[in-house]
Amino acid sequence: MKPYLVLIAGILFGAIIGWFAFPAILYHSSDQPLHFSHNTHTGESGGMACTDCHTTNETGRFQGIPSVIKCAECHASPIGESVSEKQLVEHYITPNVEIPWLVYSRQPDNAYFPHAAHVTLGKMKCEDCHGPHGSSDTLRIHYTNRISGYSRDVWGANISGFSSNRWEGMKMDKCVRCHGDNNRRDGCVSCHK
Amino acid sequence: MDTTVEKKYKFGMVINLDKCNGCGACAVACAIENNVPPAVQKMNKRNGLTWLTISTVSNNEQYPQSETVFVPMFCQQCEKETPCMTVCPQNAVDVDPTTGIVGQVPQRCLGCRYCMTACPYHARYFNWWDPEWTDGMKQQLNPDVAPRMRGVVEKCNFCHSRLHSAKDKAATLGNREINPADYIPACVESCPNKAITFGDLNDTTAPITSLASNSNSFRFLSRLGTEPKVYYHSKKHWVRAMAEKAQTRSRQADGIAEEEFHG
Amino acid sequence: MVPWVYEFHWTAFHVTFLLIFFTVFVTVAATIIIALRRTQQDEQQHRMESIQWHSDFEDLAPAMKVCRHELNGDVQHRVCDNEFDCRSCTLHPVFSARKKKGSLLQYEVYGFSMPPYRLYHRGHTWVQQEDDGTFKVGIDDFGSRIIGRPHSIELPPIGSHLSVNGRGILVRRSDSTIRLLSPIDGEVIGHGNSEKGWYLKVRADNPERATTHLLKAEEVPNWILREMERLQFSFATSGVGATLADGGELVPDFHKHFPKADWDSVLGQMFLEA
Amino acid sequence: MDKLLIPRGLQRTTFEKFLLWIIPWLALLAVGAYAIYLCLAEGLFHTNMDNRFAFGIWIFLDLTVIALGAGAFFTGFLLYILRRKELKAVINSAVVIGLICYSGAVLVLMVDVGQPLRAWFTFWHPNTHSMLTEVTFCLTCYLIVLLIEYVPIVLKNRQLRQIPKFLVFEFELHKLMPVFAGIGTFLSFFHQGSLGGLFGVLRGRPFAFREELGIWPSTFFLFVISAAAAGPSFVMLTTTLVEKITRKRLVKDEVYRFLGKVSGCMLIIYVLLKSIDTLIWINSTSPGNGFPAFEFYATQSFGTWILFTEIVVLGLIPALVLLSSRLRQNKRYLFGAGFLVCSGIMLNRFVMTIQTLALPTLPFDNFLTYAPSWEEVAAFAFVIAYGVILYSLTFRYSVIFPQERELGQTNGELSMREFAQSRSVFKQPKFVTRLIDTFSSTK
CATH class of the missing domain: 2.40.50.100 (RNA polymerase II/Efflux pump adaptor protein, barrel-sandwich hybrid domain)
Incomplete structure (x- = not known):
């Protein structure tokens, strides 16, 4: 009987290490430089759309996180009472310093993702890939993989690699599955650069 | 979801050897476009990194009959039985079904160099050294092309980043098909003599299609049956005969192209 | 493993390849497990000693494995193949049945x-x-x-x-x-x-x-x-x-x-x- | 302490002498380890290979070593599947040599690919059309099988066998050895073959390209058969080398002769098929690709003599010697022919790798030469040193040759005479005196 107990205990121990200790060691966590609420901007009071700030330029290139100039359009001086807004104006807008945002969805160097093809031609919504990020009140903690330097969002929050929501994880498998489902035929260099 | 089947392109090139003067602008443009790292001190012609080499071939006649052509050589984008693709043990090489471009993913590459052995054009290159850029050069890296690491194979992919850009531009306008004017590889663009014609070989109206089927156009090692998509063009008979015929070769001390040839 | 390959389609070739690979893999693993299991059984059924003897006997040179019937002259030459256990030997009763010359009993x-x-x-x-x-x-x-x-x-x-x-x-x-x-x-x-x-x-x-x-x-x-x-x-x-002689006595x-x-x-x- | 590890009844040299033998090899191992470090840490430019000569001596030596290591699978096949009991005398030796050859080849492979840490990609994203995938899968599996086959040899060590569990496991594993021999044969068939296919499929290299038979090019089958011919010869040569170095008789002569005969049989089949293949290649395959075959031999260093040497001098001649039972009796002929067989297989692998790469394909290209750097040579010396050390340790502390005890006791003709004399001596009652006398007089 005993060897089996040892075996079960060993498996349990390994599972605990793998499930909790391993991600804690693998990822480095850091807070965003500034508190930001998407909901304030996109909700009833703000009424903005994603594309009001996150735009593509005329050549189709996605511009990513807007620069402080974009923020300054409304927040040249504080319009509310919040501490973070005051910080934004004082530390970034007035001295015209870019905010060192940590990007959740930054892909590895060799991945090429055209937003225009997916949004304009493919008629996909931002939420399809980014989830309900646009209606969040706070910015999540940013996890960086200590080995690869990638954001944890690339692998997904679930350490086993399974995800219940479509926007969790941005691995190649996901791209390929969706392309396959939609009869897209691609070569490697269609999405790699 | 949109399930429109994409247009099938077949990108190719025709290089007019009679126009090429061997200036090397294409090779420089290629290196800059594709983030090919600069040579390190110990590099030589044989283990350096280039995606495009230019060989000198002469007819070995006495003056005034002596003639020389310059042959730019790079990945010939074999269409059939692509030698490098079938041999790669881990699918790091593929032929894009929508463009016919032979792609190489360095991040998947093991560095076994079997594809280099398989390539009859010697158009694949291995990173024998760690790539090193000076700080100034780092600023100039092309953000659309991922730099490669040491120990992997790389090669010409018809400036794929430019195809990405062209597709992006078309998509912004709501188009599925690219504007041919938006997709021109760096070597084609930089050639001062306009010796290289680039385009879609499936497009019967494109200038390349008629040029490729011209009787003065030929492909190297066409008898191997790999259907390369890079054509060469010359009005000179001896050049076309040189390409057709395997030659009796003699060993020479230097590895580059001076060749005994009687046209 | 192959479904990870993008643009992958099952063909007879893939099925054969994978079938062969996994058959080899499973056979090797199964054989080792069988060997370990049998080791455990041998241990439980106290067969260790006989296996040890079997292994020792195997390592003996043929000259050391002379059959007893060669010793008593029943047969010209024979090497024991039954680990010196005549009880289960098929030839022992045959040889023993033969008529023996009476021999002098020595102390x-x-x-x-x-x-x-x-x-x-x-x-x-x-x-x-x-x-x-x-x-x-x-x-x-x-x-x-x-x-x-x-x-x-x-x-x-x-x-x-x-x-x-x-x-x-x-x-x-x-x-x-x-x-x-x-x-x-x-x-x-x-x-x-x-x-x-x-x-x-x-x-x-x-x-x-x-x-x-x-x-x-x-x-x-x-x-x-x-x-x-x-x-x-x-x-x-x-x-x-070279060693010294000690004289004519038994040592x-x-x-x-x-x-x-x-x-x-x-x-x-x-x-x-x- | 050392003494208690040496098998009972076997004579081994003193520990000091053994150290003296091992130390130079350890030194070589250290030099090789440094070269390997340079290649892995700084890059493969240390090897002198280049974009045209993308495969260097490492692939040539890998192919050679794996062909020579084929003794392990072929001896196992003959012993366990075809029940040729006489090969029991050399099976352990064949397994150890096979293990050394295969693990050495994999080691060199890991040093000479650009990104060894990505080797697992082949298992995760395999391209089932690539010969290298077949090689990788079979080589990995077979290396595991060889390690399993090596376990009983290690467990036979005198101290390890004192642990009853080990002894019983060794016994049970040994009973199942035919399974591993069968799997080993199966895997070897495929990877030896695909190593040949490696070059045979190169459409872009008309010198190496061969027509397909089924799904494999003809070189697939030629490599399998030639490896089966080289394996027994190499086991024969290494065993006699060990005999020479240790000054002991380890294996009976008839075992050598049987190995020679097996090698000869396989070689004659190989020579026949190789000749047919060469003729088809000269007359059809090569010209079909636009390359008249004899132009490949028009350069100074690789003339048609190389083809003649490969097929006749190092193929037909040793095959005929090994097939003649009269010539096999003569050890000089037997080992000489064995040496020629191994050299022939080496030359074949050389031609397939180095000559293929040296010959130009583009009409304006040149014949290429290449000299390996010291780092590349040292990396291979590492494997040789590792092999010698592993073999020496196994030989010293385990029983590689089961006939050694027996042959050690009847050491040559002189001992047989002593044996006869001693019989009469022992009939005297005061035998102890006589025993001591015998010792005094013969020594």
Whole structure:
């Protein structure tokens, strides 16, 4: 009987290490430089759309996180009472310093993702890939993989690699599955650069 | 979801050897476009990194009959039985079904160099050294092309980043098909003599299609049956005969192209 | 594994490839598991001793595996293939049925005391049947002389079970440890010590057949002769150089007279241990 | 301490002498380890290979070593599947040599690919059309099988066998050895073959390209058969080399002769098929690709003599010698022919790798030469040193040759005479005196 107990205990121990200790060691966590609420901007009071700030330029290139100039359009001086807004104006807008945002969805160097093809031609919504990020009140903690330097969002929050929501994880498998489902035929260099 | 089947392109090139003067602008443009790292001190012609080499071939006649052509050589984008693709043990090489471009993913590459052995054009290159850029050069890296690491194979992919850009531009306008004017590889663009014609070989109206089927156009090692998509063009008979015929070769001390040839 | 490959489509070729790969993999894994499982079973069913003997016997040179019927002249030449266990040998009854020439019973064989009322085992132990039906087991004269004075002797405890060719007695010397093979199946019922050394009392499992496999007096002279040859060669291979003659008397303790010999090796070979 | 590890009844040299033998090899191992470090840490430019000569001597030596290591699978096949009991005398040796050759080849492979840490990609994203995938899968599996086959040899060590569990496991594993021999044969068939296919499929290299038979090019089958021919010869040569170095008889002569005969049989089949293949290639395959075959031999260093040497001098001649039972009796012929067989297979692998790469394909290209750097040579010396050390340790502390005890006891004719004499001596009652006398007089 005993060897089996040892075996079960060993498996349990390994599972605990793998499930909790391993991600804690693998990822480095850091807070965003500034508190930001998407909901304030996109909700009833703000009424903005994603594309009001996150735009593509005329050549189709996605511009990513807007620069402080974009923020300054409304927040040249504080319009509310919040501490973070005051910080934004004082530390970034007035001295015209870019905010060192940590990007959740930054892909590895060799991945090429055209937003225009997916949004304009493919008629996909931002939420399809980014989830309900646009209606969040706070910015999540940013996890960086200590080995690869990638954001944890690339692998997904679930350490086993399974995800219940479509926007969790941005691995190649996901791209390929969706392309396959939609009869897209691609070569490697269609999405790699 | 949109399930429109994409247009099938077949990108190719025709290089007019009679126009090429061997200036090397294409090779420089290629290196800059594709983030090919600069040579390190110990590099030589044989283990350096280039995606495009230019060989000198002469007819070995006495003056005034002596003639020389310059042959730019790079990945010939074999269409059939692509030698490098079938041999790669881990699918790091593929032929894009929508463009016919032979792609190489360095991040998947093991560095076994079997594809280099398989390539009859010697158009694949291995990173024998760690790539090193000076700080100034780092600023100039092309953000659309991922730099490669040491120990992997790389090669010409018809400036794929430019195809990405062209597709992006078309998509912004709501188009599925690219504007041919938006997709021109760096070597084609930089050639001062306009010796290289680039385009879609499936497009019967494109200038390349008629040029490729011209009787003065030929492909190297066409008898191997790999259907390369890079054509060469010359009005000179001896050049076309040189390409057709395997030659009796003699060993020479230097590895580059001076060749005994009687046209 | 292949479904990870993008643009992958199943073909007969893939199915074959994967089938072959996983068959190989599973076969290798299964074979190792079977080997481990059998090891466990052997351990539970106490087959360790017989396997050890099997392995030792396998490593013996053919010259060491002479059949007893070659010793008594029944056959010109035969190498034992049954691990010195005549009880299960198919040829032993055939040879035994042949008519024997009567041979002279000697108490002393080439200077060794080998009483004919005892039966001998190849590992230099003897068995003697007592009037009460039990058996006495001891080490023979040849064996005790090459062992010399042991450091200690470890007898199997009373009540323990011996099996033929299994480990019987453990003899320790300063330079070597030797296990003596048990000549008989049975339960140890007593230890004894006479002026000639120690012995065991054993109640045999099957008194009828308990001694079938042991050497009888008529086989002993030839056996001892071969053992002497073997001894000489084991000295030769153990690299002993020239040794002194001690005169014409029998030497009770060989060990003293060949101190330079590789006794560990000599004893291992003489007591059939690899 | 050392003494208690050496198998009983086997003569081994003193520990000091053994150290003296091992130390130079350890030194070589250290040099090789440094070279390997340079290649792995700084880059493969240390090897002198280049974009044209993308495969260097490492692939040539890998192919050679794996062909020579084929003794392990072929001896196993003959012993366990075809039940040729006489090969029991050399099976352990064949397994150890096979293990050394295969693990060495994999080691060199890991040094000479650009990104060894990505080797697992082949298992995760395999391209089932690539010969290298077949090689990788089979090589990995077979290396595991060889390690399993090596376990019983290690467990036979005198101290390890004292642990009853080990001994019983060894016994049970040994009983199942035919399974591993069968799997080993199966895997070897495929990877030896695909190593040949490696070059045979190169459409872009008309010198190496061969027509397909089924799904494999003809070189697939030629490599399998030639490896089966080289394996037994190499086992024969290494065993006699060990005999020479240790000054002992380890294996009976008839075993050598049997190995020679097996090698000869396989070689004659190989020579026949190779000749047919060469003729088809000269007359059809090569010209079909636009390359008249004899132009490949028009350069100075690789003339047609190389083809003649490969097929006749190092193929037909040793095959005929090994097939003649009269010539096999003569050890000089037997080992000489064995040496020629191994050299022939080496030359074949050389031609397939180095010559293929040296010959130009483009009409304006040149014949290429290449000299390996010291780092590349040292990396291979590492494998040789590792092999010698592993073999020496196994030989010293385990039983590689089961006949050694027996042959050690009847050491040559002289001993037989002594044996006869001693018989009569022992008939005297006061034998101990005589025993001692015999010792005094013969030594």
